[in-house]
Amino acid sequence: MASFVIEGGTKLNGEITPQGAKNEALQILCAVLITSEPVTLHKVPDIRDVNKLIELLGAMGVEVQFLGVESYRFCAKNVNIDYLETEEFRTKASSLRGSVMILGPLLARFGKAKISKPGGDKIGRRRLDTHFIGFQKLGARFLYEAETGMYHIDASQLKGTYMLLEEASVTGTANILMAAVMAKGKTTIYNAACEPYLQQLCAMLNRMGAKITGVGSNLLHIEGVDSLGGTEHTMLPDMIEIGSFIGMAAMTQSEITIKDCRIDQLGLIPDTFRKMGVQMEFRGDDIFVPGQDHYEIETFIDGSIMTISDAIWPGLTPDLLSIILVMATQAKGTVLVHQKMFESRLFFVDKLIDMGAQIILCDPHRATIIGLNRQQKLKGIRMTSPDIRAGQALLIAALSAEGTSVIDNVEQIDRGYQHIDQRLNALGAKIQRQ
Template sequence: MASFRVKGGQRLKGEIQPQGAKNEALQIISAVLLTAEPVHIKKIPDIRDVNKLIELLADFGVQIEKTGPESYIFTAKDVNLDFLESDQFKEKAASLRGSIMILGPLLARFGKGKIPKPGGDKIGRRRLDTHFIGFQKLGAKFDYHIGTGFYNVSAKELTGTYLHLDEASVTGTANIIMAASMAKGTTTVYNAACEPYIQQLCKMINRMGGKISGIGSNLLVIEGVESLGGTEHTMLPDMIEIGSFIGLAAMTQSEITIKDARIDQLGIIPDTFRRLGINLEFRGDDIFIPAQEHYVIDSFIDGSILTIADAIWPGFTPDLISIILVTATQARGTVLVHQKMFESRLFFVDKLIDMGAQIILCDPHRATVIGLDRAFPLRSIQMTSPDIRAGVSLLIAALSAEGTSTIHNVEQIDRGYQYIEKRLNAIGAQIERF
């Protein structure tokens, strides 16, 4: 198990380039299974979850050519479906939650697919019903074998239908889009997720010869086609990394420029951080965060305490709730942080409390943060990263704290952030991996 030794109290300064979007990458890389032709994907982040998915595709027989540090060509001409029956597949697929994304393209192109119960962050219940209900309504047969732990789907032919999703699941929407892209007839998906990552997937499939309309809305219309071809695709910068760097700059009183941020795709993320009192300046497509001695939390217009809650897009992404919470600990003022989607995502706040933060955990979903306004800096402790986003939140806290902190199980951070200590050390951080 790897750990970070973090010397706090260092002011950072410089430019940092966000990686390609992790959540988009898992969808886009899975979509190469839809075609036998080459698909060239650029800006792929070099992180554990994405690399595991690439290894899984290679095990299926997908030809993979690395054309640059962040670029690959995938050719899924000869896909070995027998690999689905192997112990190696069960072991690898179970260790990666993103493996669920291969079901839609396998079902669309080959008429069958299976997956063991996938892993991922331990942040509460993350049900898969939306995926399988969608497949069933398209005409697939679904069953779950308790003995083997496998979810199985199969269909001689998928047929377009009307779907009103029970929840606007991002991965569920993506899986249904991929399955419906080659179904017979037209599929209408209402209450679809409409995140930029979903928009990117739809645009990519259309370049491959698909026919998807309503992109960017929660009502998608997918006209099935007989086959899809190759294409090129470039990932968006990771909006979660961008939000993490904004919070980092504020907590460490640092002057940081986030390069090539695709501000047009960030939704309300910049304005949400502004409500914590953080100054942001857009310079072309870069975000400049000046060093701030103090930042003051806004309130509602009637003077009541500000609440920041996650919501489906275009609301505030749940993956940044942990970052908002830790950033608020050194602000002036009070904020109620409401994590609606996952009941275990706030359970890392005990570590922040040990560091001296003033946080009241109201229940599994809500925490009230009373900002210290830097009157009492956080103190260094030893801690363990429970999941990707909490891990980075703890890293931000450690970078702002007095003394040297130790963070264990940083493989969780590696799942979502590439070369994080090298990139932060390049702008003045002091992080040692051991």
Template sequence: MGTFKIEGGHPLSGEITPQGAKNEALQILCAVLLTSEKVTINNIPDIVDVNKLISLLEDLGVKIQKKGKGSYTFKADDINLDYLQSDQFKKDGRSLRGSIMLVGPLLARFGKGYIPKPGGDKIGRRRLDTHFEGFIKLGAKFRYNREEYFYGVEAKELKGTYMLLDEASVTGTANILMAAVLAKGQTTIYNAACEPYLQQLCKMLIRMGAKISGVGSNLLVIDGVETLGGTEHTMLPDMIEIGSWIGLAAMTKSELTIKNVSWDDLGQIPTVFRKLGIQLERRGDDIYIPKHTNGYEIQNYIDGSILTIADAPWPGLTPDLLSIILVVAIQAKGEVIIHQKMFESRLFFVDKLLDMGAKIILCDPHRAAVMGHNFKSTLKATTMTSPDIRAGVSLLIAALSAKGTSIIHNIEQIDRGYENIDVRLRAIGAKIDRI
């Protein structure tokens, strides 16, 4: 188990560039299975979850070549479908949540898709019903081995249909979309997710020859085609990492520039941080954050009531940023309620922040009230364990702002989503060592 040793209380300065988007990468990489032609993908983040998926694709028979940093070519012209039934696949697929998105492309192109019950963060229930209900509506037969927790769908031919998703699941929409592009006839997906990463997947599929309309809305219409061709795709910067660096700058009273953020794809993120009183300046496609020498003050609602920050499907705020926003609020002036609607275990890392001296009331599994210190007292260094990717980075931000030396164990969770985070933080002045 890896460990970070962090000496907090030092202001940072300089420039930091966000990695490619993790959540986009997991969708885009699965889409290479939809064609036998070469697909080139750029700006792939070098992180554990993405590298696991690339290894899975290679074991499936995809020919992979690395062109340079973050740039690979993929050619899925000789897929080994027997691997899907192997014990090795049942083990490897279980370790990665994103492996579920292999099923749609495999079903569309080869008539069968299997997956063990995926793992991932321990942040609450993450059901797969939306995925498989969509496949069934397209004409697939579903089976589930309860003893091995092994899912499967099979179909001689997928047929387009109308479906209203029970939730606007990003991975569910992506999976069904990838199955529908090669189905016979027209498929309509209503209550579809419309996050920028899903829009990126749509644009890539269209370049490959898919016929998709409604991109960016919650109503997608797909006219199936017989085959798809190769393409080249460059991934967006990771919006969660961008939010992490905004929060880090404010908490450590640092002057930072976040480079190449793709402002137009950030949605509510700049607005939400401004509601916490954090100053952001757009400079071209960069975010400049000045040193918050006098702190930052949370805005109340216009009637004077306490601000609530909650997650919602796009264009609402992504749930992946709420852990970071909660930590940033610890040193704000004022109070805020954090409402994490999607996952019932994501706020359970609050106890570690309480040990550091934060003023937080965990109202229930989904809501926390934060009373900001306004920098009148600093957080205390402590020893803690990272429970998931986003909570791990939130604890890291807290440790960098705290007085003294903190220890964070189980940093493999952080490595799952953040590329060389210790190296990149040291480049802007952080005192952090990997043990």
């Protein structure tokens, strides 16, 4: 288990380019299974979750060719569907949350699939019901083996249908969409997720020959086709990393330029950080964050305490609430952070309290943060990263704190952030990996 040793209190300066989007990459990588023709991908982030998925695809028989920094070519012409019966597959798939999205492409192309219960962050319940109910409505049958934790799915006769999803699940929508593109007839998915990453997947599938309309809305229409071809695709910059860098700049009083942000795809993220008092300028497609001695949280129009909460797109992504929470500790003012989707994601605040933050954990979903307006700096401590986003938030806290902090289990951070220690050290941070 690796650790970061961080010397806090140093202002950062310079330019940083966000990695390719992790959550998009997991969907797009699974989509290469849907065709026997080559698919070339660019801006593939070099992070643990993505690398493990690429390794899984290779073990399934997908030809993987590394073309250069962040670029790969995949060809799934010779997929070994029997590999899904092996213990090795069960072990590899169960260690990775994103592995569940191989189901849709496999069902579309081969008419059957199986998957073990996927792993990932320990942030609360993450049901797979939406995925399987969608597959069932398309005509699939499945069996769950409680003893082995394996899901067996038979989809030899997928037929288009109308479905209303009970939740606008991003991975659920992606999985069902990939299964539906080769189902017979027309499929309509209402209450579909419409995040930019889902729009990217739709655009890619359409370039491969799919017939998807309604892209960008929560009502998708899919006309089934017989087969899909190859394509070339470039990932969006990771909006979570962009938000992390904005919060980090404010927290550490640093002047940072975030390059090539695709600002048009960031939704409410910039406005949310402005509500937290963060100044920023859009310079073309770059975001410039000046060094700020102080930043003040806005109130609502009637003067009541600001609430920042997550919501389905185009609302604020839940992955940034950990960053919002940690930067609020040094703001002027008070904010209620309401994490609606996952009931364990705020439990890392005990580490921030140990560092000197003023936080009331109201319940598993809500925390009230009283900003200290930099009058009392956080102090360095030893802590453990519980999940990807909390780990990055704790890293930002450590960068702003007085003294030395140690963060254990940084493999969690590595799952979502590409060479983060090296990239931040290039801005002047003092992070050592041990």
